[in-house]
Amino acid sequence: ETGVTQSPTHLIKTRGQQVTLRCSSQSGHNTVSWYQQALGQGPQFIFQYYREEENGRGNFPPRFSGLQFPNYSSELNVNALELDDSALYLCASSFDGEQYFGPGTRLTVT
Amino acid sequence: AQKITQTQPGMFVQEKEAVTLDCTYDTSDQSYGLFWYKQPSSGEMIFLIYQGSYDEQNATEGRYSLNFQKARKSANLVISASQLGDSAMYFCAMREGQGQGAQKLVFGQGTRLTINP
Numbered sequence: 001e002t003g004v005t006q007s008p009t010h011l012i013k014t015r016g017q018q019v020t021l022r023c024s025s026q027s028g029h030n031t032v033s034w035y036q037q038a039l040g041q042g043p044q045f046i047f048q049y050y051r052e053e054e055n056g057r058g059n060f061p062p063r064f065s066g067l068q069f070p071n072y073s074s075e076l077n078v079n080a081l082e083l084d085d086s087a088l089y090l091c092a093s094s095f096d097g098e099q100y101f102g103p104g105t106r107l108t109v110t
Numbered sequence: 111a112q113k114i115t116q117t118q119p120g121m122f123v124q125e126k127e128a129v130t131l132d133c134t135y136d137t138s139d140q141s142y143g144l145f146w147y148k149q150p151s152s153g154e155m156i157f158l159i160y161q162g163s164y165d166e167q168n169a170t171e172g173r174y175s176l177n178f179q180k181a182r183k184s185a186n187l188v189i190s191a192s193q194l195g196d197s198a199m200y201f202c203a204m205r206e207g208q209g210q211g212a213q214k215l216v217f218g219q220g221t222r223l224t225i226n227p
Binding site for chain 1: 114143145147152153154155156157160201203205213214215216217218219220
């Protein structure tokens with residue numbers, strides 16, 4: 001059984017640029033959630049996708065957007081990057097509640 | 111809104127001792143789930159243990175047990191016989207929402223556990 005994978009591992013972007021982060025869910029999981037974890041903080045919920053539809057959103061601006069594909073993999077897109085967007089971005093997949101996390105993508109905005 | 115509080119920013123424990131990490135929660139939901147995750151320096155969130163709000167028995171998973179006191183709204187993690195590899199950040203989280211898909215996790219601020227040899 002393949003676990004949750006994320007790419008890239010690390011990323012450095014300049015303020016104002018756009019970024020796309022990718023997540024492959026665990027086999028059989030139809031729900032993907034994205035979290036942002038700033039340094040020294042607990043993860044904060046960004047949004048969740050269930051069967052290709054957004055199904056819940058946290059307190060993040062519209063420049064954070066996402067997609068889920070028919071194979072249940074997912075993308076997180078962030079436009080107009082700001083310095084405060086520097087964080088570890090975690091993806092979690094689930095089927096019936098329990099969420100399994102990927103290794104994360106560490107984004108640095110300079 | 112649900113809230114998770116972890117009051118111990120850091121804990122230092124001798125190897126082989128037991129350690130308790132505190133977690134209190136606040137919710138108006140009758141049905142909820144409580145989780146503990148371990149996050150090593152690599153960043154990956156590793157699931158440790160789960161307790162449902164209607165579970166009458168405290169959850170156990172190997173060396174991990176969850177001391178669930180519903181009336182006090184606490185869900186403390188107990189690690190028995192600590193090992194050097196237990197050194198990591200530990201997060202308590204609550205599942206918010208009902209039904210397929212409509213669930214998110216609310217996390218506490220975390221506790222950094224250091225096991226000394």
